[in-house]
Amino acid sequence: MKEIVIISGKGGTGKTSITATLAVLAGKNAVIADCDVDAADMHLLLKPVVEKSENFFSGVIAKIDKDKCINCGICAGVCRFKAVPIVNGKYIINTLNCEGCGYCEKVCPVNAINMHEQDVGDWYISKTRIGNTLVHAKLGIAAENSGKLVAKVKNESKKIAERENKKYIIIDGSPGIGCPVVSSLSGANYVVLVTEPSLSGLHDLKRVHELVKKFNLKAGCIINKSDINLNVTNKIIQFLKDESIKHIASLPYDENFTKAMTVGETIVEYDHSELKDLLVECWEIVKQEVN
Amino acid sequence: MKIAFTTKGIEWNSDMDPRFGRTEYILVYDDEKEEFTSFDNRDIENEAHGAGPKTSQQLFEMSPQVLITGNGPGGNAATVLEKAGIKIFIGAGQMTVNEAYQAYKNNNLKEF
Amino acid sequence: MKIAIASGKGGTGKTTLSTNLAALFAEKVQVVLADLDVEEPNSGLFIKGDIEREDIKYKMIPEWNESTCTLCGLCQKNCNFHAVIQLGSQILVFPELCHSCYACSELCPTDSLPMIKQRMGQLKQFRNKNMTFIESRLDIGQEQAVPLIGQTIEYIEKNFSSSTLKIFDSPPGTSCPVIEATKDADFVILVTEPTPFGLHDLTLAVETMKELEKRHGVVINRHGIGNNDVLEYCEENNIPVLAKIPNSRKVAELYSKGELVYTEIPEFKAELEKIETFILNFQKS
Known part of the structure; x- marks a missing residue:
């Protein structure tokens, strides 16, 4: 079983559309994991039917037991996050501001404060319209993605892949370079970097590749919208050469990507031309590389 | 010498866990006494952030000289392990513990 | 007057809108543009100016x-x-x-x-005629954007009068950094695309704005591609649509080179002027 993670430092490069396309091409050989929990859009293309859903708890926030509280205000005095405001003469916790450090809990003289696990959203196991399993999650408002949630989604998909003897786990990775993307990459067999030839695209590609390098992972790159700016595309290709990253493909700027998404399809189902062939070839290359 | 492994079980034929911070078990083999000690690290699932430093601290308590793992630790964990003077060998993520041990003995693993 | 420009997901055209709108305003009035996407500040690629100030920003850590x-x-x-x-x-x-x-x-x-100061990033201030451009950048390896965003907003509050028009280019998403960047704004412009992804991420952003009790409006980018679902959603929920920026490959090309768009594409400018009018009216009321 091989884990393939698709990431892109920057938003809007077409990462999710490409991941969903690979998911369709891999078909029943793969379990799909959507670890881009902040903008979990893959379900819009794969139209899953939820089979199992569970709450997800992550991090802690403070809670004041009103019966025990003597309103001394020591908690508010030590809090650095303005999370213990006084409302109608009583100290309360502002849950949006609370960082979960637990300092207030430690200094409360009457033990009126306890840290509670926070319900940050739900995670699901679903069957997609093409018959493979998708593990995904939905965060509540202001809830932050974490290494923990990504690890959960990945672990569940791994369990299923092992149980059902699947060849691949295809993971839509988290954005940025923080804890969630570290967790997305951890344990991967192959990384597909999706980028676009803009100044910010190249910059973000370099940043995220630093992480990939640190973990010693084998990687390839798909340059999307490559004909938008040939100058930057050439710079990206040079970067790939210098870093021994496989240049999987250069895809053209093509509105069929958006049109396919609009009707809820992936590009290989919607488009029967050159673009489809290119993506089929991408998947063949990824398979070769990973095996 | 004590050699630590990140694993999914506590036997020679258990699979390695390629992850460091969120590994399920830490298994330490003492090749002089020829015995194992292990730590069940599965509670790490409950940590939102900072899994790496926490696991490295646990590893430190078990005082191995060498760590064998898959991808290698993240930045924070690497700092702890360096301070603790533990040598790290990577690339054993897809092996069993026994295979990883043999690969290490035959110098087939890469030093982190 | 503070206008925050945000979006549920990255890559919808937030930076393109912020930089072009600020430049258009600067043709007539004083404007402060702040890039609060401190993990990936990109506005600076589009705005050129003379550097006026460089501040190191710190957080407190134990030693x-x-x-x-x-x-x-x-x-x-x-x-x-x-x-x-x-x-x-x-x-x-x-x-x-x-x-x-x-x-x-x-x-x-x-x-x-004891707690000591530790560098977490840098604030830079540039000036180009009427426009002051402020960019904060988190150092590589630093993970927490919120304190730097907070300090940047504090800096702006302290150094510019409350009547100056301020445009905040916010980080993407709906988590803590966006909340920090939008919570003091008088109005939030949500940028989206007329596609299923765009609609899905917009609904999350709208829910966040409701939670924060923020007045908000929508700008549809790449209008003409996709479908009408975003428009219908805005109508049903009484969210004003401030502008519909037409879909054009040329915008993407200009963006890729780090160039402003409105000076090159009249249709783009016309839509920006609608947003400008809306903001001016909002300011009066």
């Missing part, structure tokens, strides 16, 4: 004082973020994991973990 420490282990226990670890006879601090809560420091029985 171990070996000579007074009794290795009691309380600091490690008091840190909920595993940012303080006791390793045998030494204490290690991980600055990126530290949330600056002061618990380890103030609860240390021997005061062996």
Whole structure:
């Protein structure tokens, strides 16, 4: 079983559309994991039917037991996050501001404060319209993605892949370079970097590749919208050469990507031309590389 | 010498866990006494952030000289392990513990 | 007057809108453009100016004082973020994991973990005629955007009068950094695309704005591609649509080169002027 993670430092490069396309091409050989929990859009293309859903708890926030509280205000005095405001003469916790450090809990003289696990959203196991399993999650408002949630989604998909003897786990990775993307990459067999030839695209590609390098992972790159700016595309290709990253493909700027998404399809189902062939070839290359 | 492994079980034929911070078990083999000690690290699932430093601290308590793992630790964990003077060998993520041990003995693993 | 420009997901054209709108305003009035996407500030690629100021920004972290420490282990226990670890006879601090809560420091029985300043990023201020451009950038390896966003907004509050028009280019998403960047704004413009992804991420952003009780409106980018679902959603929920920026490959090309768009494409400028009018009317009311 091989884990393939698709990431892109920057938003809007077409990462999710490409991941969903690979998911369709891999078909029943793969379990799909959507670890881009902040903008979990893959379900819009794969139209899953939820089979199992569970709450997800992550991090802690403070809670004041009103019966025990003597309103001394020591908690508010030590809090650095303005999370213990006084409302109608009583100290309360502002849950949006609370960082979960637990300092207030430690200094409360009457033990009126306890840290509670926070319900940050739900995670699901679903069957997609093409018959493979998708593990995904939905965060509540202001809830932050974490290494923990990504690890959960990945672990569940791994369990299923092992149980059902699947060849691949295809993971839509988290954005940025923080804890969630570290967790997305951890344990991967192959990384597909999706980028676009803009100044910010190249910059973000370099940043995220630093992480990939640190973990010693084998990687390839798909340059999307490559004909938008040939100058930057050439710079990206040079970067790939210098870093021994496989240049999987250069895809053209093509509105069929958006049109396919609009009707809820992936590009290989919607488009029967050159673009489809290119993506089929991408998947063949990824398979070769990973095996 | 004590050699630590990140694993999914506590036997020679258990699979390695390629992850460091969120590994399920830490298994330490003492090749002089020829015995194992292990730590069940599965509670790490409950940590939102900072899994790496926490696991490295646990590893430190078990005082191995060498760590064998898959991808290698993240930045924070690497700092702890360096301070603790533990040598790290990577690339054993897809092996069993026994295979990883043999690969290490035959110098087939890469030093982190 | 503070206008925040945000979006549920990255790559919808937030930076394109912020930079072009600020430049258009600057043709007539004083404007402050702040790039609060401190993890990936990109506005600077489009705005050229003379540097006026460079400030290092700090966060507070504990520093171990070996000579007074009794290795009691309380600091490690008091840190909920595993940012303080006791390793045998030494204490290690991980600055990126530290949330600056002061618990380890103030609860240390021997005061062996005094809080010290640690660099987390840099604020730069540029000037180009009427426009002041402020960019904060988090250092590589720093993970917490919120404190730097907060300090940047504080800096702007202190240095510019409340009547100056300020445009905040916010980070993407719906989590803490966006909330920090939008919570003091008078109005929030949500940028989206007329596609299923765009609609899905817009609904999340709208829910967040409702939670914060923020007045908000929508700008549809790449209008003409996709479908009408976003428009219908806005109509049903009484969310004003301020502008519909036409879909054009040329916008993407100009963006890729780091160039402003409105000076080259009249249709784009016409839509920007609608947003300008809306903001001016909003300011009057």
